[in-house]
Amino acid sequence: MADSQNKWTAPVVRKQFLDFFAGKGHTIVPSSSVVPHNDPTLLFTNAGMNQFKPIFLGTVGKTDGGKHNDLDDVGKDSYHHTFFEMLGNWSFGDYFKKEAIEMSWELLTKVYGLDPNRLYVTYFEGDKSAGLEPDLEAKSLWMNVGVADDHILPGNMKDNFWEMGDQGPCGPCSEVHYDRIGGGRNAAHLVNMDDPNVLEIWNNVFIQFDRQKDRSLKTLPAKHVDTGMGYERLVSVLQDKLSNYDTDVFSPLFAKIQEVTNARKYTDKYGKDDVDGIDTAYRVIADHIRLLTFAISDGGVPNNEGRGYVVRRVLRRGSRYARKYFNAEIGNFFSQILPALVEQMGEQFPEIKKKQLDVKEILDEEEEAFARTLDRGEKMFEKYAAQAIKTNTKKLSGADVWRLYDTFGFPEDLTKIMAEERGLETDDAEIEIAKEKAREASKSVKEAALTFAKLDVHQIAELDKSGISRPNDDAKFLKGDSHGKIQLIYDGKDFLKSTEGLPSDKSCGILLDKTNFYAEQGGQVADTGKIIIDGVAEFQVLDVQAYGGYIVHNGYFKYGHLKAGDEVICEYDELRRQPIRNNHTGTHILNHALREHLGDDINQKGSLVDQDKLRFDFSHKTQVTLPELKKIEDSSNSYIKQNCKIYAKDVDLDIAKGIEGVRAVFGETYPNPVRVVSVGVDVDTLLAEPRNPEWRKVSVEFCGGTHVDQTGLIKDLVIVEESGIAKGIRRIIAYTGDTAHEVQRLALEFGQKIAALEKMPYSPEKEAEVKATQNELAQLTISTLSKEELRTRFAKVQKSVMDEQKKKQKAESKTALDTVTDHFAHPDNKDSKVYIGQLPISANPKAITDVMNHFKIKAKDKTVYLFGGSETEGAVVHGVYVGTEHSSQGVTAEHWAAAVSEVIGGRSGGKEPTRTGQGTNAEKIEEAVAVAEKWFAEKLKV
Template sequence: MILNKNILLNTTRLKVITCRNYSTKYRSSKVIRQQFLDYFVKDNDHNFVRSSSVIPFCDPTLSFTNAGMNQFKNIFLGNQQPKYTRVANTQKCIRVGGKHNDLSVVGTDGYHHTFFEMLGNWSFGDYFKKEACEMAWNLLTKVYEIPPERLYVTYFKGDQTLGLKPDIECRDIWLEIGVPINRIVACDAKDNFWEMGKTGPCGGCTEIHVDHLPSYRKVNRAKDVNKDKHDLTELWNIVFIENFRKSDGTIEHLQQKHVDTGMGFERLVAFLQDKRSNYDTDLFIPLFEKIQRITRKPPYLGSFSGDDFKRDMSYRVIADHSRMIAIALADGMFPEENKKLRRILRKCLNVSVKVFSHENLLTETIPVVANILGDTFPELHQKLFTSLDIVKYEDEYYKSLKSSLSKGIKDILEKNPQLMDLDLYEYPGFVQAYNEFKRYKKSNPYEISGDMMIQLYSNFGLDLDFIERLAEIERMTLDINGFENRMEAMKGKSLENFKVDNDIVMRLDGSIPATNNDSKYNYEYDPSSNLYKIKPVKTKILAIFDTNGQSLKSTNESTTSYVKIVTKDSPIYVESGGQESDVGYLEQNGTIFNIESVSSKQNIIFHKIKTNQSANLNVGDEVELSIDNEKRTSCIRNHTATHILNAAIRNIKNLPTYQKSSTVTSENLKIELAMIGPKLNESEIDEIEKLVRRHIKELPLQQTTEVINSQELQSKNNVIMVPGEVYPDEDIHVVSFDDFSHELCCGTHANSTSEILDFTFLSVKSTGRVSYLFNAVTGNKAIEAIKKGDELISQIKSLSENDEIEKFTVILSHLRKIASKLHDNEISYLKKIQCQKLITDMKETIKYKSRDVVSELLDIEMKSVIEQNEPFIVHFLACSDLMQSVSLLKATRLVSDDKPVIIISLVDNEVKARCCVPKEMINENFNAEKWLTHFAKIFNSTVKPPKGQDPLEVCLMKGKKVKSEEFNTMLEQAIAAAKSFANSNILDETRFVKKN
């Protein structure tokens, strides 16, 4: 029986109130679910379609799949033909935030959940009202054996403002079925009219409600239907989609009609198992038992008030959230990219510690969820270890954040503990933002304006979800429209091109067909040239526009330097799926126009070309379009390698991984991945590159592409998708390379990975706590990058063959020059690392061999400098790698006392310098301090004299760390600056100004 907390008095546990007396047969939740599916699939010719992921597909407006109809949305909209006309399933649903937000009340009552199953049956243009009502009634009364006297039904009573009449047809169907008229209730649009959105499919509903009270045979409660009574609840909602709301608000009838039904599984199970709360069923009890067993706390008593309420509410919170987290993680959702999921996960971690004195109950409860629901949703078992890895990682990260909590945040939380539910740790600018917000609130207590939202968003880095939650806690409303308008204004000119294309398409209103660019995929590989070749396409110009969007008949009418050409066909690939647009050419009668850029709006391709005074293009002209085959070939190789790299990383790391972004150009490929777990190390990077190269050179993979729609995708396993990416509903390309890689992608790819030729990383950078950006090249660029690295390795090894002590300084000088080349972005990343190791090892070897003769090396080097007989000396000590910087003192003393000298050293990437100027050479413009300061400013360093010495005679430059790739350039600049200063300011002997 479902009772809310208001009906339960201050008792620890009420006796179960008997809901029915018509059957004593116990049915498990698994049996109840299977009876529903068997009834529709086996008995009523429906097709079972497995639940879609809780990660919304093709719908960026949702954070989670929140209703059974989500996966069929495009059928209702008329954008997609159904694979089956009769469908039944149990859909995984999560409601957190937005219109359907059950998070705040979860645990306080017996029937709200963040995750629930929605049992549903659908008809897409097949059966309609009569059959839908009959099937529902028979299932409830005959299969589930619910007495008809417990049930009430509703129908839509019409709406004058919508121009809709009462659904008398539905009412009469229920009468024919045998429902008494006093149990059929007419309801208004609020309760019995369903709409997908402001525009689109809609229709009246009929609901089936169930009476939980033992007095159901004696009392007619029709007047209480849809009055929010806890003991008279809606069990099933059946929507008749027969109308369409237009943009002007008017409603018209649809020719093809659909049925969309939904029944809350947890609520049904509670009723059939004779339980007063969803939490008392076999869907939750095993979770409570596990928590109690682990924590040794008092057992769950099912209290909704009284002394045990807080603890029992915490039991319910952990159990409910464990289900939601397990389902989300098993579907491939990451807390890193879904902050609502992270918020709930952290709430569980807090409750675990505060109420149950356990660090992380989720690691104990998620396996229980898999045992309860894993037969229905096998991904819970398949992804169990991955899910637990993510939970453990998030727990460790959360602890580290809390331990490093700033004093500012601690102070705010002490005064405002209600803010604890916000993930303040993720927002470095929160303290300043909140102080600014509190000042604003003093004079604006009710609404956060669009301007204030922009400040919080742009100046302090608070995202919109965080601002919404802050407003909820502070009991304020948000000016969302003002915020969105300001955001649009801030984007400014970046949207200009998009708006021009959009305006053009709006004006065209379908008068020009979508550009046929299927030929972009029609290419063949030519082994002799190692190029992919696409045949030029002969086509006709359908429209010409200037860059302001004005329609032209001819290019000579344009007042702008560029025009946009729309053709019937095009071989050009327009940027999508991370791959850049092709470079192309338009040719007419021997005149070639370079296509500067391309854009697409509603599948109409705009080719931007520069106008030509000597040649003219007209609407209706026949032209030929072609692309740059070399550029396309590079893109094909790089895009293919992106897929193989993505799969190789997952194969080697074997950790929870998701793709954040990818970019494919003709120059290189970049892919950013988040990996939950231990940091990526050099050995793994080496393994990853070797695996990719193995599939290019030794074990090539063959590419196949399957074109499917979003319905067919539901049955696919192990297909990699980018979280948050919006994919089309039709013509979805599943690109596979044997069994190694399966991804959704609309880009262009090699027929075989052998055609990539070669692959190597140029860089691997950490871009965040768990994120890495991989930059790589393929084809000839990869071959050249590897070759350059091998040449440097060979040079280093050849230097190691010379072990003459007097040559060590020369070798070190060569090593420094080689080291400076390692930052060339066209050398293989792993070859660079190998070079750096060889250089380090060589330096250590030289240090070891020369440790007894360092002084001798210094004498040899300085003797060579002094013999040059210059009026002053500015010298970098080549042997400084072998000694401590104190050797600067000895080096300057080896120079004759009558010469100004600056000696520079580099030890462990720290540059230092010492300057000495003879007394007799000091003048008002030239002394040690001024001279060395001129040198040191190149390194952004300062100078000071040694303790007790005159700064005019002796000065030291403070040690400054420098990047090895920048040192040689900075050294050259500093030496040149010092020499120029000395040449300009040292006086002739006859004009020496002696120091007193």
Template sequence: MKSQDIRSNFLNFFKEKKHTIVPSAPMVLKDDPTLMFVNSGMAPFKEFFLGNAEPKDNRIADSQKCLRVSGKHNDLEEVGYDTYHHTLFEMLGNWSFGDYFKNEAIAWAWELLTEVYKIDKNILYVTVFEGDKEDGLPMDQEAYDFWKEYISEDRILMGNKKDNFWEMGDQGPCGPCSEIHVDIRSDDEKAKISGKDLVNKDHPQVVEIWNLVFMQYNRKANGTLENLPNKHIDTGMGFERLCMVLQGVKSNYDSDVFIPIIREIETITNKQYGKNEKVDVAIRVISDHVRAVAFSIADGQLPSNTGAGYVIRRILRRAVRYSFTFLNQKEPFIYRLIDVLSNKMGIAFPELKSQKHLIENVIKEEEYSFLRTLDQGLVLLDRIVKDSKNKIISGEKAFELYDTYGFPLDLTSLILREKEFTLDETGFHVEMKKQKERSRAASQMSTDDWIVLSEDTKEEFVGYDTLEVNVQITRYRKVTSKKDGEMYQLVFDLTPFYPEGGGQVGDKGYLEDTHGDVVYILDTKKENNVIIHFTKNLPKHLNETFKAVVDAKQRHRTEANHTATHLLHQALREVLGDHVEQKGSAVHSKYLRFDFSHFSKLTVEELRDVENFVNARIDGKLPLIEKRNIPMQEAMDEGAMALFGEKYGDSVRSVRFGQSIELCGGTHVKNTSDIWHFKIVSEGAVAAGIRRIEAITSDAVKDFYHENNRAFYEMKDLLNNAKEPVKALQNLQEENSNLKKQIEQLLKDKAKNIQGELINELTEINGVQFLARQLDLDASGIKDVSFELGQQFDNLFLLFGTSNNGKALLSCYISKELVSSKGLNAGQIVKELGKFIHGGGGGQPFFATAGGKNPKGIDQALEKAKDYILK
């Protein structure tokens, strides 16, 4: 059975069971600070399990893209070495929100596997929660009794808390689960050892394919459990493992999910899968990682140096280093796999096809960048080897290569073995552990349980219409972190505060009680559909009514910038073409940032046209036309633009200014004239095919022009109030250029004149013509003198020092004959002597320089120079 049919059969089966089939949510999470990526099928539905929102349908089924590369669920380092772990994987799932429970979940799972997919019942095992004394939980007898109707009791196994009690995290909804395992070993292997003895033992052919979670408890911050108001079903079946079973192969990578990618890798690299274990690992790593990176980029997450972007960059770089080390690929090639991937999975996930060229360009540029880094690392490693006084390289040096330059440990170790050096890997892991502990300590956070003051949980946002409203606190909790210390999170029955989202920052403001006491709201965020307000101090009178007031000035500036991003998007598509798509934004009160797809740097004319287009709409005084809670399809039919990577519900809000219409939940000015003016302050590249514009509006533009006006008059004053300041500056530049040429010539003449004096000062020591002294020349003049003398004398060793404007410079010249015969190295020498001038430097073995901030140390350095030829 082909993978496409396996997926569609699953969805059709549950559609017949009256489930609504929903598309996969974007893999990159935008409104859940506890997760970077969707790491399980239930993540997009957390708000329903937590009771923060009501689902439109009580029965849902889907195939959800998941990524497990960070946090609690991290499979990255296992990927490639076994045949069943992945970074990106599809989770087939069926969900019940307070509808059916264990009986139906078990019955339908068995029916689908054995009657639709025709899996032999005799190769299946199931596990049931055995109970846990610590939590006071009994064995899940109910699930056990249901399973007895379908499978013999010797195939029902007891599972411990680790394997058979599913928890969202340290807190939150949880419950016992039943796993379904499959044994696809040969009959001979089964005769030697029973499959029941291999369940949950990491055997590559005895694997879990489906987990049925019976969500019925809530884990509190103190560790205790309480019953949820409603019982839910959350199931997850690994699509890749299911394909392996149904296609009769022994590895996920041998299924048609991966084989097309593997064949393309074989063709490009001229390597064969299945002949060499190291090559096989590399091919599995690449075929897995290219999927993770491609889907992440399609969902709007580009590789970067921070956060989720860093995770994606790390995955791609892991693939590149395996191709570099084990497939001998020194040029980018992973981007060429996107064509095969989009053809294979583009039907189920159309974003792969629509974003194909962007994905290819980004991956190609990242490959080039990291391959250059690897080249730099090879040079640095070579230098470390040369400077080593023994055959052992410290773990600290290897970690510096890894941490600073991204140079992988296994590659360092491989190269050192080839050079007959050894690496202190224990030392490396000690340094790695220190870094992880620093990182963990910096991000450590503890969150108390919510303290509920009122059962009114509608938590309505009224901030589109008002910036001031009377509210009540419905619940609060304390959060403690190393970064922010103690903070309190408050939830209101209704709020005018806009929570961070869609690129827009959260509102700030204050709460005032009837006694006149004020508590400042420092930020507003949304977590699992709940609007949370952050404050340093807890209000004294929690059960009172408060006046909630948004900082109006900051909100207006933010609204102006947010509206400008819509107009900017329209302008870019008008000026550059319809290929332009928004790829990210940041909307603050002081500025806006807008990332978009485009292949080249914008010209001065294009930037001017974009600015003029936006300002024409501002001058046009276009009113805000918004439609709230309208059907998604209605908004699309009206021409609204939806952004890739955003999660939209069935009902949306559309925002229109003239011909600009977008789906957006952010706040906006009532009329474009409120923006006042739009000014681009920078434009540049973010990644291959992605450009970034930073711009300002409103008060920030006024400040910009005031500052430029002040600078203009200061400049004019310096030019003696010239009537034509630009022409006066041009004259000064020309005059300055001529004077520079005269000075350069004078210095050259001075250098020539000083040569005779220097020749007379040369001293022969151990067959070396030696001179160390200070010179009143610039760096260029010293270099010219050194090379002129070098042409006249063999075995020459020169060290010159000079100072200018409180800075020191050392320059060392060594004849190439001395470099080879005595092993002298100018780069190494100035690096060592640089300590006297509180600086450092380097260069080539025959000429190098060092700069520092201590001119007084020049004499000591010159005195020390003689030691190098007395050895």
């Protein structure tokens, strides 16, 4: 058995692995992102080799340089994780099976001191249906290092043929398994049987194929090794623990969870032994904070699609465990555990230390949004569960599971956990049917709701006359849900007291006495969200408009009906509202920076604030220069980083106009009183001394929009476009918050791509990569400043390629001409008038043309038919010049080239006596040369 736990602490285990392979000539490289931004085939990195996929495929040079797990299992057993650390070593064509197996055995048995009798290895048994032979070489190599024959086991495609996705590099693998129990027993029959005490700790993958879209396998140009050792499992083995969680990989996180929750200590109990479920909750929280932190740090922002939804699901699952088992307050729970993880892993993974504040803010935003519906959702679940128990069906209906997600944000797997706790089942097929039914029902009404009829002056007068009050919408400036009472239903033509009788696919509008929804105005888009009576009716709000002080919530019913007098919950989409707040406050800060750096003649001419961006139009006679944009962006971000508080107050319009430096839109009619929004200075302080010139250093505006509480929440402001839209009117588009961080990440990533191109030696591959990169850069939406910097760098790369192309072109033109002139100058060919042949050049049309032009000008009587390229290159060009002597004999370039094109493919073009073409069948160059010779010979015989 390995040495004591004291020796093999988790950090020491990692360091020893790195030191061992560094001593074997390996290069230590930084950890790759868990979010594979450039690989659409993966939601998350599922193996350490993902970062090296281009190398395995041969698409980049070396200098650039698992299996899936089940969320439902995490917390229930001792070894499943949503996030795990992989220790790996790779070879990119330098060594293969023999060396990989020898190093594996040496590290495990000699360095870590594991008992060879407790280790088992597997090899690929082959698969006739896939045309794959058994990997007997691996089996033999394991025997050579001393593994007993009965500890070497064959494995099938599932266990011993490794693929990172539906497409890409793959190959046979050879696993190493460890028997935690030992004691002289033979555990071979338990290998790959999901036994917690006989577990895989290392996998040697021998990359030699590339899986195609059609599922066929192509052999890679070079053989590679990819190994992966489960860090958490290895630590548990070396510390002689039966659980990954009962080690110092997790104990610092458990200590922090206990500190935050005041719960009992973690005792590593499972299943029925974990009577109160608290140990399971410890494991879930500790595992989930690891995934959330690394995923968000690497750009995996929570949302409702793809990998973003996985992050959201994990956070909500963990939040519910924290609330149910630790009685924790949801809203900032995970961010309280975060510092312990950063302290534990921040040195090895500096990115989580750098992004700690961003991760905290995102975790808190997500938790807060979920907390708003968690209580109500759990109540509805209990209602649905009670119905299932009462009717003795013991199953939640698919419609109920879907509604818990659609209305309350409960991911399906979370509802399944809650159902399991109550002894209830769910049906995936039923859930899918309910999901599709809801989607189909919404399709037909969404467009109608977004183009809903406006209230005209007569209808507004009708509302006034009938005594319908204008709603109080002060709650739109507050966070969280609010309550209101239905006043009327508007069907696009008439006002109704109830939606009873309205067709189910009919969009309509709702008028409330109070609302927290923001109606579109002042350049800020309307909120979306829901108007609900839980379990009775749900109205999806797609648009909110104000008419003469009346606010109409336009949308459609997902289920149920509402009537005048109903008390409802008003729930705007907080996760959509938050970036809108960022962008609106960012607009104020940008407006201030523009005046600061471009002068007082800057006046707002329009704006748009939505969840994606801010757009600001302003008066300015000339284009804003890049140095000016830099100053504007820098001072905006300086203001943001001060984390100033946002103040707002309704003020008498005449008094408000007297505040020094206050910004307002020229020609706009403002209400009295007007809402004054100040960034960093209390409005009362401004009013106490309104003419103070210092206020010109403060962003102060008349504004009825929604804003952040502190500027720090905006994170960053990135200008992505500056353009002219009319004479004397300029437009700036900028991003804030997570979107700003995303474009910064894209810029950094693209900079790395250009850096790789800068190092790449000249080759046809580099030419192709430069061309592709040029197109990507043109379409890239990133900071205007970053884009200009990247363009400058890329222009140098492009110039170097063009210089090399010119050199290559010149050299190939010379080679081509020398080849042909040498032919005619040779004593054996002194009477020759024709040259037909393949030149020792690439598929270079310019070189072909240069030779043809030479003879057209200086040796008009000679005829040449030239070919360039090769089968290896996969390209071919050809060209013909018919000399004066042969053209007089009826030889035409057009017919000659047409005969050749029948073999080599493609078409030719040009004017007599020349013709050039690009073929499609590079493998038929020799045949094409022969056809050219034969055609010419036969033509002269005629």
